[in-house]
Amino acid sequence: MIQIGILGYGNLGKGTEIAVAQAPDMELAAVFTRRNPDSVKILTPNVPVVNVSDMENWKDKIDVLIICGGSATDLPVQTPQYAKLFNVIDSFDTHAKIPEHFANVDAAAKETNHIGMISVGWDPGLFSLNRVYANAILPDGKDYTFWGKGVSQGHSDAVRRIKGVKNAKQYTIPIEEALEAVRSGKNPELSTRDKHLRECFVVLEDGADAQQVEKEIKEMPNYFADYNTIVHFIDEEEFMQHHSGMAHGGFVFRSGRTGVNKEHQHIIEYSIKLDSNPEFTTSVLIAYARAVKRMHDEGQCGCKTVLDVPPAYLCTQSADELRAHFL
Amino acid sequence: MIQIGILGYGNLGKGTEIAVAQAPDMELAAVFTRRNPDSVKILTPNVPVVNVSDMENWKDKIDVLIICGGSATDLPVQTPQYAKLFNVIDSFDTHAKIPEHFANVDAAAKETNHIGMISVGWDPGLFSLNRVYANAILPDGKDYTFWGKGVSQGHSDAVRRIKGVKNAKQYTIPIEEALEAVRSGKNPELSTRDKHLRECFVVLEDGADAQQVEKEIKEMPNYFADYNTIVHFIDEEEFMQHHSGMAHGGFVFRSGRTGVNKEHQHIIEYSIKLDSNPEFTTSVLIAYARAVKRMHDEGQCGCKTVLDVPPAYLCTQSADELRAHFL
Numbered sequence A, B: 001m002i003q004i005g006i007l008g009y010g011n012l013g014k015g016t017e018i019a020v021a022q023a024p025d026m027e028l029a030a031v032f033t034r035r036n037p038d039s040v041k042i043l044t045p046n047v048p049v050v051n052v053s054d055m056e057n058w059k060d061k062i063d064v065l066i067i068c069g070g071s072a073t074d075l076p077v078q079t080p081q082y083a084k085l086f087n088v089i090d091s092f093d094t095h096a097k098i099p100e101h102f103a104n105v106d107a108a109a110k111e112t113n114h115i116g117m118i119s120v121g122w123d124p125g126l127f128s129l130n131r132v133y134a135n136a137i138l139p140d141g142k143d144y145t146f147w148g149k150g151v152s153q154g155h156s157d158a159v160r161r162i163k164g165v166k167n168a169k170q171y172t173i174p175i176e177e178a179l180e181a182v183r184s185g186k187n188p189e190l191s192t193r194d195k196h197l198r199e200c201f202v203v204l205e206d207g208a209d210a211q212q213v214e215k216e217i218k219e220m221p222n223y224f225a226d227y228n229t230i231v232h233f234i235d236e237e238e239f240m241q242h243h244s245g246m247a248h249g250g251f252v253f254r255s256g257r258t259g260v261n262k263e264h265q266h267i268i269e270y271s272i273k274l275d276s277n278p279e280f281t282t283s284v285l286i287a288y289a290r291a292v293k294r295m296h297d298e299g300q301c302g303c304k305t306v307l308d309v310p311p312a313y314l315c316t317q318s319a320d321e322l323r324a325h326f327l
Helices: A012-023 A051-059 A074-084 A095-111 A126-137 A153-161 A176-183 A210-219 A238-243 A277-297 A319-325 B011-022 B052-058 B073-085 B095-111 B126-136 B155-160 B176-183 B210-218 B235-242 B276-297 B319-325
Strands: A002-007 A025-031 A050-053 A064-067 A115-117 A141-147 A164-176 A194-204 A229-235 A249-259 A264-274 A302-304 B004-007 B026-033 B049-051 B064-068 B088-089 B116-117 B141-147 B165-174 B196-204 B228-233 B247-259 B264-274 B303-304
Touching: A002 A012, A002 A277, A012 A025, A012 A277, A012 B247, A025 A051, A025 A115, A025 A277, A025 B196, A050 A051, A051 B264, A064 A074, A064 A277, A064 B026, A074 A115, A074 B303, A095 A115, A095 A229, A095 A302, A095 B319, A115 B210, A126 A141, A126 A249, A126 A264, A126 B126, A126 B276, A141 A164, A141 A176, A153 A164, A153 A194, A164 A238, A176 A249, A194 A210, A194 A238, A210 A229, A210 B052, A249 B011, A249 B228, A249 B276, A264 B276, A277 B126, A277 B247, A277 B264, A319 B049, A319 B095, B004 B116, B004 B276, B011 B276, B026 B052, B026 B247, B049 B052, B049 B165, B064 B073, B064 B276, B073 B088, B073 B095, B073 B116, B088 B276, B095 B116, B095 B303, B116 B276, B126 B141, B126 B247, B126 B264, B141 B165, B141 B176, B155 B165, B165 B176, B165 B235, B196 B210, B196 B235, B210 B228, B264 B276
Parallel strands: A002 A025, A002 A064, A025 A050, A115 A302, A194 A229, B004 B026, B004 B064, B026 B049, B064 B088, B088 B116, B116 B303, B196 B228
Antiparallel strands: A141 A249, A164 A194, A249 A264, A264 B264, B141 B247, B165 B196, B247 B264
16 A cells, blocks of 8 residues: 555545545545644544654555645745655646756755756646646647636635725636637637636625726736726625535647648547546546556656656556557 | 658658658658669658568668558568567557567567557547546546547448448547546446447449448447447539548546545546548657657667656656656
């Protein structure tokens, strides 16, 4: 049984715990937390919750540590730090900083011959895989990635920081006409505004100025100014009832040409529709944790990404079974 | 430059030639044929066409041989035979016989430390990858594969063998209601008849009995009896004008559940829409030929499939570039 450790018990930590329970070849060894362990109640019986200060004592008892922190401040520190003690895996998703994070984790993991796998999830992760496969197969073509319909945590937070806003949720919505234009092979040039719509559901503080809040949302640079944004004001009850889910999804397209005169067009489309973003993300993490163990057992070390992993390594089935039933 | 050889110059051979010409890191070294080489005119200038009897003389001049034969009788013989001389790659697509073909190619390739990669294309191939990734991530779920709309060579051949048929083309068409039921997460139980429709365009010999031909098609066991089949009789001119293309496509779905009480559903959908089935298939072969070269350079040997290949190995870009721009 692969011994799994979880660092951080938020949405991702809980999702990981659920995914481990479903995996026939894995066992949850411990949950590590920066909080007082007595204050953290987990779902799995008889598994210890341990303060991070004791992690060093666990270094021979964990095959893979799943680091469930945030990309902004947690992972840039935690992943290199714990790659010195454990094989680790994270879902670092700040695309622009991946090369820097890779270099840090690579150096740390190599010191102690561990594997540090980064940026595992769906984007980066499964969407990256699809971009890479499709580009390798259709080198002459165009890529399109759409996100949603789903909740953007970053945009929801940005709205909540506006004065007068009590609570808010922001949905990123791909624009159907843009999807159809790509799907039909028209290779459209799409601006930011053409691809996604932003829809906000906002609960105001008593006495707040709705018009002012709406204006501030719609004009917020980077987050909203380049998009068409719809703002709805709702009461707290409606918010709790209809906007507490964590659904998400998205689309990756490659439209490419082959032929002596490039006369043939091909469209590859990959899409996901998720009821629970954190549970799906952790399901990806768990499959890659299996690969981390195998790669480490083979003697590999250093920083890895989904692009380095043979697909068969993700599976509980033997290579024979996979060839017979999945190929 | 990776030196590529092509064995067999039919639709797949021609497609491979076109794909190699588009690859910046590859060069076509020779085309091998069972025919008289003088009778084979290829597109690429200054590349020799060589009879198969001379192939042994080329064993140090080819990095990867792309075997472009048929799965019924060519590949079971050719792939093991030439894996003793070259790194080889084929598109063997008789799913039920993959384990046997694997064993034969594995034994042959290991004799001389070559790599023999089999069953590369889109199904088996890209569809297999998607089944494996999606099953690893959503272990509790249901798979659906649909083919089309596209030409089935095997079914077209079967119709052409009927007495009175001069020419025929058969299209496999996924049934829209079934696709929608899967896409919406209903997890339907689908019979063969529920999933695909078969549509035939038939040119009759003079004096043939149309009613009799239609009856023979619709009642043909394995090929048509389990499907709803539509038969159109058309003249030769219409046939040539509208039914000489080689378009194809298909869909792979995984519908799975996560959550403490399996309360969350997730749908993964992968689809392709191809103007030219052989050119797309050979584009996949060429990307995997690049991986064969890399794996051989690392010292690997034996039979491999797409499930054994790290995605980064398919690309001309460096690992750094891939992480910076595709992850």
